[in-house]
Amino acid sequence: MANSHLPDRDRLQALLLAYIEPARALGLAVEAASPAGVILTAPIAGNRNDKGTAFAGSLLSAAALAGWALVSCICAAESIDVEVALQASDARFLAPGRANLRAVARAPEEAALVKLKRMLTRGGRGRVEITVAVTSGDAEVMTFTGTYAVIVGGADPRRLLPIE
Amino acid sequence: MANSHLPDRDRLQALLLAYIEPARALGLAVEAASPAGVILTAPIAGNRNDKGTAFAGSLLSAAALAGWALVSCICAAESIDVEVALQASDARFLAPGRANLRAVARAPEEAALVKLKRMLTRGGRGRVEITVAVTSGDAEVMTFTGTYAVIVGGADPRRLLPIE
Numbered sequence: 001m002a003n004s005h006l007p008d009r010d011r012l013q014a015l016l017l018a019y020i021e022p023a024r025a026l027g028l029a030v031e032a033a034s035p036a037g038v039i040l041t042a043p044i045a046g047n048r049n050d051k052g053t054a055f056a057g058s059l060l061s062a063a064a065l066a067g068w069a070l071v072s073c074i075c076a077a078e079s080i081d082v083e084v085a086l087q088a089s090d091a092r093f094l095a096p097g098r099a100n101l102r103a104v105a106r107a108p109e110e111a112a113l114v115k116l117k118r119m120l121t122r123g124g125r126g127r128v129e130i131t132v133a134v135t136s137g138d139a140e141v142m143t144f145t146g147t148y149a150v151i152v153g154g155a156d157p158r159r160l161l162p163i164e
Numbered sequence: 165m166a167n168s169h170l171p172d173r174d175r176l177q178a179l180l181l182a183y184i185e186p187a188r189a190l191g192l193a194v195e196a197a198s199p200a201g202v203i204l205t206a207p208i209a210g211n212r213n214d215k216g217t218a219f220a221g222s223l224l225s226a227a228a229l230a231g232w233a234l235v236s237c238i239c240a241a242e243s244i245d246v247e248v249a250l251q252a253s254d255a256r257f258l259a260p261g262r263a264n265l266r267a268v269a270r271a272p273e274e275a276a277l278v279k280l281k282r283m284l285t286r287g288g289r290g291r292v293e294i295t296v297a298v299t300s301g302d303a304e305v306m307t308f309t310g311t312y313a314v315i316v317g318g319a320d321p322r323r324l325l326p327i328e
Contacts, residue, residue, distance in 0.1 A: 015214070019213065019214035020212075020213055020214060020219060021209075021210050021211060021212045021213075021219065022189065022190065022210065022211060022219055022221060022222055025186065025189030025190075025210075026186065026189075026221075045185075046185050046186065046189075047185060047186060048184075048185045049183065049184055049185075050179070050183035050184060051247065051249070051320045051322075053320065053322065055184060055185065055186055055225070056225075056228045056232075056249075056250040056253070057186060057190075057221065057222075057224055057225025057226075057228045057229065058186055058221075058225070060221055060224040060225065060228065060253070061219070061220075061221025061222070061224065061225060062221075064220045064221045064224065065221065068220075083215065085215070085220075085257070085260075086220040086257055087256075087257055088254075088255065088256050088257065089220070089224070089253070089254070089255045090252075090253070090254050090255075091252065091253045091254075092251075092252050092326075093249070093250055093251055093252065093322060095322060095323070096249075096320055096322040096323055156215045156217065156260050158215075158217065158257060158259060158260040159259070159260055162256075
């Protein structure tokens with residue numbers, strides 16, 4: 001996705017459904033999208049495992065996309081046209097999910113954003129860590145940390161991994 | 165899933181489609197299933213992202229399930245009736261995936277299996293690390309390490325996390 005325009009909630013929803021093939025099957029919807037944070041939701045129905053609780057892969061998918069969307073929003077707000085790809089992820093599963101899902105990606109601290117912008121403007125590539133919390137009803141069911149590779153312009157960042 | 169019977173390839177395929185709701189949407193199929201290893205496949209079609217390459221969430225889902233299935237196979241071969249849940253995961257994305265996907269989970273070394281069996285028979289619960297390599301055509305696109313919680317009997321392991 002080239003981020004020449006700031007993706008608000010409706011635009012991000014349209015992008016997810018148009019370009020992320022599994023998004024529709026997962027039932028993903030955008031609750032909020034700004035450089036301060038992205039919230040994606042998914043129904044528990046269709047995302048259950050053999051235990052009738054949230055499937056780990058669905059939690060990981062929602063978290064990975066929430067982080068990706070947040071990095072896209074952050075760069076778009078700075079008018080930097082980028083491609084973003086997940087380079088690494090680390091997740092902890094905390095409790096079974098029995099209700100609808102909500103993946104909340106919050107902007108990293110200012111120092112990380114300043115560093116990312118400097119890497120992008122000087123070298124045309126950078127990376128940033130985003131933490132995503134996934135809740136199911138009142139329960140926090142997963143914490144996810146994704147390291148996202150960011151490339152200015154149209155190249156696929158994953159062709160250039162790892163970005164140090 | 166209660167593992168009173170050794171899940172061969174056809175049985176595992178049926179279990180995935182019956183009990184893992186997103187498995188059908190992902191197009192997951194079982195290529196091999198034994199205590200020595202589990203191989204799951206997924207078509208690239210339906211699993212692409214905005215860059216037209218394999219969606220990280222689909223890679224994570226396939227890997228998480230391959231590891232889960234392998235732990236289930238290992239315990240079934242020992243006639244230990246268990247529930248298995250992913251407790252933590254760590255993934256590295258290596259290259260863009262442009263062809264059909266294959267998630268290969270290999271049995272851990274003997275010492276880890278001996279330790280798992282001892283934990284299960286003595287305390288009724290245990291955990292084990294499984295490494296999964298995901299390829300797309302000739303390219304290795306992701307390495308995944310999952311820590312799986314294992315509980316003897318019918319309890320949901322995720323209700324008891326973390327298992328140390």
